[in-house]
Amino acid sequence: EVQLVESGGGLVQPGGSLRLSCAASGFTFSSYGMSWVRQAPGKGLEWVSGINGGGGITNYADSVKGRVTVSRDNAKSTVYLQMNSLKPEETAVYYCARNAGWRVTTTPPPRGNWGQGTQVTVSA
Numbered sequence: 001e002v003q004l005v006e007s008g009g010g011l012v013q014p015g016g017s018l019r020l021s022c023a024a025s026g027f028t029f030s031s032y033g034m035s036w037v038r039q040a041p042g043k044g045l046e047w048v049s050g051i052n053g054g055g056g057i058t059n060y061a062d063s064v065k066g067r068v069t070v071s072r073d074n075a076k077s078t079v080y081l082q083m084n085s086l087k088p089e090e091t092a093v094y095y096c097a098r099n100a101g102w103r104v105t106t107t108p109p110p111r112g113n114w115g116q117g118t119q120v121t122v123s124a
Contacts, residue, residue: 002026002113004096009118012086016122020081022096022115029077030054033099036070036081037108038092038120045108048094049081053102061106064090086122093117 008020022034035050049070051058058070069082079096098113099105 002098004098004113004115006094006096006115006118009094009120011121011123013124014086014088014122016086017082017084018086018120020083020094020096020118020120022079022081024077024079024096024098027098029072030074031102033102033104034070034072034079035097035099035105035109036079037095037097037114038090039095039117040089040092043092046092047106047108050099050104050106051079052104057104059104059106083120086120088122090120091122092120094120 003025005023030053033052036048038048039045049060051070055072067085072079095117096115097109099109
């Protein structure tokens with residue numbers, strides 16, 4: 001059974017930083033690209049970032065480029081999202097998700113293999 005468990009969310013002031021983690025189990029982690037997707041209150045899903053199975057290729061939404069870094073540790077079956085210079089409008093539930101294959105994508109993966117999400121609140 002695929003399990004994805006996010007952690008690291010919380011309350012942060014504007015301009016602050018957070019590092020989200022997503023621990024994976026139940027599948028061969030290095031064989032799949034991973035994505036981060038967020039959903040702000042009352043809004044739709046927004047793909048944030050992705051990384052391929054080997055970790056050598058990453059991609060970012062224009063809205064976060066330059067402030068966010070995705071990485072993975074295949075030995076620990078964990079993917080990370082380092083977020084800097086956070087803005088209030090980035091308040092959302094952040095989900096990690098397994099891609100359909102090894103490649104990095106730029107759209108939210110199929111809904112079947114997602115974590116439960118972690119809340120990020122950016123507020124003074």
